[in-house]
Amino acid sequence: MAADIRKSYGELNAVDGVSFTVAEGEFFGILGPNGAGKTTTLEIVEGLRQADSGHVTLLGENPWPRNPALLPRIGVQLQASSFFEKLTAKEQLLTFGSLYGVGDTTAMEMLELVGLGDKADVREDRLSGGQRQRLSIACALVHDPDVVFLDEPTAALDPQARRNLWDVLREIQARGKTIVYTTHYLDEAEILCDRVAIMDRGRILAMDSPATLVRGLDAPTQVVLQRGAISTEQARAINGVEHAYEDDVSLTISTRKPAPVLSALAERGTLDGLQVRTATLEDVFLHLTGREYRA
Template identity: 70%
Template structure:
């Protein structure tokens, strides 16, 4: 596969402080790539430089074989951008919004209905954008980014503030978009979202990439313990601590939780004691990797 995006030594400063500091990575053609980080980590600024919306102070970006800055008109028909905050035209229906966006790129008329169908808004075609729900507005925003059939799609926190049902519904749409051969670059605060959707992720904090790779590889590299939980009535705390392979144990109002890096003997011992009631086994996740790298301090 060829590289669709090449970023080398990217730097952006505001008031003398580097908010993007020597960032380098590539995104392959057809890849679903995630850029993850806390608030203020530099994710959106990095995307905006790749998209040609901001000028880098140093470093280079090559997008589809061309430099996006200075603003490159040849790239505009080949990229689709869904920003963090989307503003639609007042009092236009979903179909009219898409038609307006499509006309900027000379998209064929039939493309509008195709996109409404793709994003599940065919029955809302005549509804004004301001009357759509949050999830429907996000779908319309993505449709506007796709109406001209771009090669690369940039999505900046597309599921922010959506309820769980709307989020998972949108995941199906994003998988379908990527399945059509589009390169997708995503920023998100939801680690489960990145773990499910992305082929590779880069975790960025204070403007620097801390770790990059497939989510499963990053999780395996953490070597975090497994947490095994059973009903409190099924196993006492002293018994839990004495199990083979148990590193520690604790109890809350309903559960006994055992921590172990060798869960097999713990599970076998629980089975022998008939203490599997309410069994839950939780291994490390991408969220554990994220917190290990960026810390647990709250970022406003």
């Protein structure tokens, strides 16, 4: 899909040699902190920005310069979405949809899909931030495109709205669509994506399924107990424990053999309030960049 694309703004290499291919029906995530180059990459692939160099193929076509053959087949939600003024949610969708000959029924179905069925007649400027976000996703989907691009669709949503949106995204994928989306929530990408590209400073540092990336770290599992449950010496004596250290409230044990360590703890009756933490994509980011991930 993208081969060695580059884009500079003055001295800044916003996208610095990025290549990836997304399979049909795949849920592909581009992850990274603010300024990593996610939006620039996405908009080059969508045909909204011109790369300085490199090559993009989208559904077999070149998206730049603006390619009318592609427009009905792709759906685009921009990071900063804008609507027509003073129209209701349903009118917004119908206006977008009419460009592609989409009727009333489909528009209503899309509103239902994103959970805005009861807001059809509410003016766009009277929707909450999260509701506007969901409306902009409905607008990107209304003409039933094959490939959907979403730029941080879950940013600025409350936890409940974020989870509702995850269901929407899964539903879209279940309908056979290809989804390319950006996020700075690594935990979310880990749950949703088939494959992710971790970007930082214009480059892709790693690209694979979240599980493979995490497994590749070979990081120990952290078992956290209440302080005082057992002493650090007792913890270190358990077979399979690599490290044990205490702070004011807890005792943290790291191990690559969590099963025998947990059964040893169970035998000692110390499971109350126990937490088990396995490595996540944030640990992958830390490993790749040497920096803590701050979204």
